[in-house]
Amino acid sequence: MRILFVLFLFVLGCSSSVDEPIRYFKVETPRPFGYVNGDEISQRIIFETRPGISLERASLPGKGPLNRWLNLNDIRVSQADDQHYQIDLRYQIFYAPLEVKALTLPSFELQLNQGEQHLSQTVPAWTFTLSPLRELVVRQTEQGEYMRPDSPPPLLNTRPALYGLLASVVTALALAVALAWQYGYLAFNGRRRLFKKALRTVSGISKNEMATGLQALHHCLNTLNGQPLFVHQLADFYQRHPHYQALHAQWLWFFNYSNRFYFSPGMTVVSGDIQQLKTLCQLARSIERGSR
Amino acid sequence: MLRRLKHPLLWGALALSLSATLYQAAALYRVQHDNDLISQLTAGQAVDIGPIVTGPPELRLARAYYFKQKHRYDEALSTLSLIVGLGDPQFQALVRYNLGNLYLEQAVTASHEQHINTAAPLAGLAKQAYRQSLALDSSNWDAKYNLEVAMRLLPEMDVLIQAEDSNKNQKTQLWTTVPGFPRGLP
Known part of the structure; x- marks a missing residue:
């Protein structure tokens, strides 16, 4: 029995889970295929830190272009409590491949602070495929290269003015009835x-x-x-x-x-x-x- | 006291609501009139510029659409540049898409006429406009398609960027190799 207890303590002492800064870490990504030029890709990172460890928000990637074909349009950090974090990233791709092409969202490091000590956690790169929108041999029109036409200007919304008119007419009628009464x-x-x-x-x-x-x-x-x-x-x-x-x-x-x-x-x-x-x-x- | 105030209050409220009715009726008439102008411009009919100058940005967009139909690119560009950044994100995305089309159409024409020096910057401007449009509204398939047209129009654009990068590398290499430059030379 004593031997078993000593063995348990030995295993517990060798376990690294106690020292790991992050208890739970998960990256949620959408389907890795079927994207086209201009599409947005959302990525969600969920993790739980040990007590006393906090995320260094300055270490997160900033909004804007990350490389020639990738933009980070939005990044939001939400916190359920001191330990539970959720980071939502919204990337946008600007790449015109000639055939289905595999691209990779770059990995980055999450910096974590424990007092004066700095720790890090890697968010892994994520590979997906991008498809072209145009055929290789491009069709020609009378004007030359085929392209999508201009968007016709939208008509102004008449509803606000119409609802405003109806509301004021109904109010005026109600007041007139009240006065008549x-x-x-x-x-x-x-x-x-x-x-x-x-x-x-x-x-x-x-x-x-x-x-x-x-x-x-x-x-x-x-x-x-x-x-x-x-x-x-x-x-x-x-x-x-x-x-x-x-x-x-x-x-x-x-x-x-x-x-x-x-x-x-x-x-x-x-x-x-x-x-x-x-x-x-x-x-x-x-x-x-x-x-x- | 309240009983005595009831009548003046009722009359006052009636006067206010009648004024509001008149105001809303005038607003509705204005909107209908502006929509008529937009429909005329979209159908390719010229309209008086007066209401457009004082009107909402949608009217200017319609005017730019009209100019583009008539291939009056400079006027279309100056009209669109007045409304870039106005309106809600959906409208801004639309303005930038049409702006991209304006540049792209000229770039396509220039490239067909072998005016590469003219086509390249126009295609670059078109790409920029489409990117901005898609950043505001990523669901616009036409913008995605035309961005791809612009990106494929002048594939040397990428080559140029790579060439630039290699120049930088060369420069870096030069600096690091300058100390050894006299090797083998007088």
Whole structure:
């Protein structure tokens, strides 16, 4: 048993995995064939370092041309935590082969830091094949060498302006409807037009037609109240229609005047009464349409 | 307070939305008009330059397209050079592709006429334009194809680069061998 334990310690001591700076290293590449001039090739490097070891980002290849036919268009390093790295590289090939040709993405060294100590990990070269786009004996046209024509200029996108127009029209319509509602112009909104009708009636009455004016206003109040409204029910009425409480004094005058007009014999209507009734009607109308 | 403000606010909002409606209607009309101009230019019809100068870069691209159709290369080039770098990456890629075609067509003509000194720099400019176009949009097959045309047009371009490299090597060799230069000579 002791011998086995000593043997285990010996094997553990000889193992190099403890000292390796990188626990896991993988290079993900796409298919190694079927590329043509101008294609982009993505490469992903995934690795995990031991604790305390970090990637020296300055050691990564910079964007731009790497050689005559290879560009590095993009390089992104992302880190899940202190140990897990992912490097995404996007290469682009500019090479016009005459036949299928094998090319190689160059290898490079990843520099790793552990305190003041510098370590490195090689990203291996990757070979792929590139195919030509043109035949060897090139066809000729009337203009000479066959080439692809110009791209026709694209038409401007009308959608933003169209959507903007639709949105503003819909908004304007909605606001117009809201205002029409407020002013009682909508046919189905009878309650919003009660005082409007009454004001029209009261505006045209003479001293002899005072009863018509009073009836018109009573009709408004009764309709709003849902049943005939009397002066002692005003507090209850205000609870359901609080905006009309602002005219409390005028409502009291109206009920008193109406009482006297119908039940006091010999009541004489003066022009001031009609004017007061008209003013009350106007104020009630302004509350009805939400102006007050 | 809010109740009193409701009406002025509603009227104000209505006025604003009506102004926005007018503005958007005018914008839509402008876009439609510009699209008509683009269609005319693409069909090879000349249009007044006024709206193009003040219009979006797409109009200038259409004008360059028109000039190229008429083989007015210098005007097409000066029009395209005004819009290189404008617009989104897709549009820039398109402008650079058409610019590459402009150079390549002239290079092909020059090479057929055996004007190699003219063709070489034009093919180089075409390659550069196609590379830039493909860097912005690598899915453009036409740009890939024409880049290959440009690369094959003057294969000595590569030879020239190699010759340059060998010159450098020679220079390096010269420097290292200068100390021994008098060998065998007076």
